[in-house]
Amino acid sequence: MHARSTRRQFLGLAGTAALGASSIVTIRPAEATPAMLAAAIRQVVGAATVQPGKVRLEVPPLVENGNTVPMTVSVVSPMTPEDHVKSIHVFNEKNPQPNIGHFHLGPASGRAQISTRIRLADSQKVVAIAAMSDGSFWSASVDVVVTLAACTEELI
Amino acid sequence: MASALINVPPRARRGDIIEIKTLMSHVMETGYRRTATGETIPRNIITNFVCRYNGVEIFRAELFPAIAANPFITFFTVATESGKFEFEWIGDQGFAETASATIAVE
Numbered sequence: 432m433h434a435r436s437t438r439r440q441f442l443g444l445a446g447t448a449a450l451g452a453s454s455i456v457t458i459r460p461a462e463a464t465p466a467m468l469a470a471a472i473r474q475v476v477g478a479a480t481v482q483p484g485k486v487r488l489e490v491p492p493l494v495e496n497g498n499t500v501p502m503t504v505s506v507v508s509p510m511t512p513e514d515h516v517k518s519i520h521v522f523n524e525k526n527p528q529p530n531i532g533h534f535h536l537g538p539a540s541g542r543a544q545i546s547t548r549i550r551l552a553d554s555q556k557v558v559a560i561a562a563m564s565d566g567s568f569w570s571a572s573v574d575v576v577v578t579l580a581a582c583t584e585e586l587i
Numbered sequence: 588m589a590s591a592l593i594n595v596p597p598r599a600r601r602g603d604i605i606e607i608k609t610l611m612s613h614v615m616e617t618g619y620r621r622t623a624t625g626e627t628i629p630r631n632i633i634t635n636f637v638c639r640y641n642g643v644e645i646f647r648a649e650l651f652p653a654i655a656a657n658p659f660i661t662f663f664t665v666a667t668e669s670g671k672f673e674f675e676w677i678g679d680q681g682f683a684e685t686a687s688a689t690i691a692v693e
């Protein structure tokens with residue numbers, strides 16, 4: 432890649448590389464997180480520790496169009512007044528801002544599961560965190576490869 | 588012109604866990620895109636969504652620009668009594684929409 436290459440060429444190459452790598456890129460555990468993502472998570476969990484587990488985050492590992500990516504988060508919980516999921520928080524690593532959404536549940540939910548469609552501006556990690564009624568936090572993360580990014584800089 | 592699509596089962600047995608699907612048509616402009624002349628297109632998104640079951644809040648969401656256009660949200664609740672689900676979307680530039688659905692619980 433020489434210095435004068437355009438963004439379009441770079442994205443083309445990146446897309447080719449992503450396609451080539453897609454067969455080996457699957458879901459793998461979290462690695463180092465950029466500061467913005469860590470800060471956004473801190474804002475939700477405070478000083479508490481976030482443990483991996485209990486949360487299931489379903490996002491396709493290879494996404495063709497980052498403008499609309501189906502996402503489902505489910506949490507293992509009996510959803511009783513004594514023991515339930517209070518909220519589910521979803522974050523990303525490389526969009527212009529780290530938040531995706533906050534979803535507030537309660538014992539009336541019956542099942543701790545939500546679905547929506549999200550935007551991903553780049554291949555990146557998506558993190559879901561569940562806040563339980565006992566004050567503990569659980570998380571899951573998925574690495575997603577995006578071949579056509581959601582347009583954040585596109586001219587219209 | 589905004590319009591909502593709601594999917595709530597018309598009837599359920601008491602204690603059943605039911606799925607509620609909602610879709611609100613909205614551009615969800617991120618605020619990060621620019622026009623050809625370089626001006627930023629102002630952010631215009633839905634920021635809050637609430638669902639109430641017979642007046643009691645059962646689900647609430649705060650949305651960010653990373654939610655895709657025409658926000659589609661599904662969640663669950665326990666069918667406890669016949670009545671009405673009320674949905675409310677609030678967003679930038681004065682956006683406010685409501686919708687409702689009824690359920691018969693046996």
